[in-house]
Amino acid sequence: MELSFKEIEFGTEEYDRSIDLRYEVLRKPLGLQYDPEVLALEYQDHHLCAYTEDHLLIGVLLMSEKENGNVKMRQFAVKPEYQGQGVGSALVAFAEKWARDRHFHRIELHARFMAVPFYLKQNYMIEGEEFIEVTILHRFMYKDL
Numbered sequence: 001m002e003l004s005f006k007e008i009e010f011g012t013e014e015y016d017r018s019i020d021l022r023y024e025v026l027r028k029p030l031g032l033q034y035d036p037e038v039l040a041l042e043y044q045d046h047h048l049c050a051y052t053e054d055h056l057l058i059g060v061l062l063m064s065e066k067e068n069g070n071v072k073m074r075q076f077a078v079k080p081e082y083q084g085q086g087v088g089s090a091l092v093a094f095a096e097k098w099a100r101d102r103h104f105h106r107i108e109l110h111a112r113f114m115a116v117p118f119y120l121k122q123n124y125m126i127e128g129e130e131f132i133e134v135t136i137l138h139r140f141m142y143k144d145l
């Protein structure tokens, strides 16, 4: 599969499509909605996307700069029909290059329990105890760049 990757701008048509994908993958299965007041703060984040050769959005993640100087990877969603085909690992590689190019030294994330094996395969480390977010178990993970 021929993929392309790019950063998209907050508040654009492409951004709206990325919210649709995030809702489908990360919120709807939990019976949850996005809070418009929380989404309104996403102008601060970097929105990295993966597209097919037909320009279909199939993957998205956010990179959020933290006060500790690290960057947090979050809201990672691959379109269900495209999961398990290497899209997620390719988007992680794009995000890691994006972070290295901006001189970040560490990526942090809160991994849903089901996704921990995926991040271990991308060489992320687990730290601390499990905790609950959006009703499900998570682990804190990080990777030094």
Ligand SMILES: CC(C)(COP(=O)(O)OP(=O)(O)OC[C@H]1O[C@@H](n2cnc3c(N)ncnc32)[C@H](O)[C@@H]1OP(=O)(O)O)[C@@H](O)C(=O)NCCC(=O)NCCS
Pocket (backbone or CB within 6 Å): 025, 026, 076, 077, 078, 079, 082, 083, 084, 085, 086, 087, 088, 089, 090, 110, 111, 112, 114, 115, 116, 117, 118, 121
């Ligand atoms: C987790 C997610 C982003 C991974 O993206 P993906 O495109 O499915 O992952 P890839 O196809 O690149 O997988 C890379 C490797 O991780 C493995 N993997 C992916 N998801 C896995 C899982 N949930 N459990 C175990 N292994 C997994 C794949 O089998 C593959 O292994 P291989 O390299 O030996 O073939 C995607 O499945 C997804 O959107 N899941 C639902 C939402 C979610 O959990 N997001 C993360 C929130 S923290």
